[in-house]
Amino acid sequence: xxxxxxxxxxxxxxxxxxxxxxxxxxxxxxxxxxxxxxxxxxxxxxxxxxxxxxxxxxxxxxxxxxxxxxxxxxxxxxxxxxxxxxxxxxxxxxxxxxxxxxxxxxxxxxxxxxx
Amino acid sequence: xxxxxxxxxxxxxxxxxxxxxxxxxxxxxxxxxxxxxxxxxxxxxxxxxxxxxxxxxxxxxxxxxxxxxxxxxxxxxxxxxxxxxxxxxxxxxxxxxxxxxxxxxxxxxxxxx
Numbered sequence: 001x002x003x004x005x006x007x008x009x010x011x012x013x014x015x016x017x018x019x020x021x022x023x024x025x026x027x028x029x030x031x032x033x034x035x036x037x038x039x040x041x042x043x044x045x046x047x048x049x050x051x052x053x054x055x056x057x058x059x060x061x062x063x064x065x066x067x068x069x070x071x072x073x074x075x076x077x078x079x080x081x082x083x084x085x086x087x088x089x090x091x092x093x094x095x096x097x098x099x100x101x102x103x104x105x106x107x108x109x110x111x112x113x114x115x
Numbered sequence: 116x117x118x119x120x121x122x123x124x125x126x127x128x129x130x131x132x133x134x135x136x137x138x139x140x141x142x143x144x145x146x147x148x149x150x151x152x153x154x155x156x157x158x159x160x161x162x163x164x165x166x167x168x169x170x171x172x173x174x175x176x177x178x179x180x181x182x183x184x185x186x187x188x189x190x191x192x193x194x195x196x197x198x199x200x201x202x203x204x205x206x207x208x209x210x211x212x213x214x215x216x217x218x219x220x221x222x223x224x225x226x227x228x
Contacts, residue, residue, distance in 0.1 A: 105161075
């Protein structure tokens with residue numbers, strides 16, 4: 001079945017650094033990828049919709065200059081958390097889908113810890 | 116706009132007992148409905164989905180759900196709970212693969228020995 005790979009699974013870094021998270025669709029072309037953020041004991045919150053070859057669409061309240069999204073190919077989207085601070089610590093999950101690919105498939109998530 | 120309501124943020128059952136996790140949705144179009152399970156520090160695993168056709172949907176690990184349009188519900192059930200079923204369960208809805216899923220707030224299932 002369809003598989004989405006997310007890397008890294010866990011990252012710890014110092015405040016002020018930038019962190020890049022990759023989301024790859026392994027056996028299908030993902031015209032659309034989604035990035036979610038999940039706080040402890042809460043549901044997933046959509047951050048942005050990433051469309052191949054165009055700018056991402058951010059949800060209200062999500063800083064586009066803080067969370068840079070690039071979707072340069074049909075199999076790869078990246079989320080870069082720029083100048084990360086402790087409040088950016090969270091669990092980030094990507095999903096990928098296309099017009100035929102139901103359901104959307106999720107990566108295993110990235111736990112980001114900013115010290 | 117679509118929305119999902121999961122009744123009960125925490126459900127506790129005894130091992131071997133019936134599991135019932137409730138999900139109600141609102142949607143302006145015929146929905147696609149999903150149940151996902153999440154174990155600690157892991158991503159989401161699809162349990163089952165409803166797109167069209169048979170309203171009783173069977174999924175993995177012995178779970179099933181029934182789509183009831185008249186009640187706008189998609190409750191998840193399992194006849195006999197196992198300790199390994201303890202996890203967070205999310206109900207979700209979306210109209211197509213190119214739109215994001217709308218999630219409920221989740222229900223944490225505890226299984227007591």
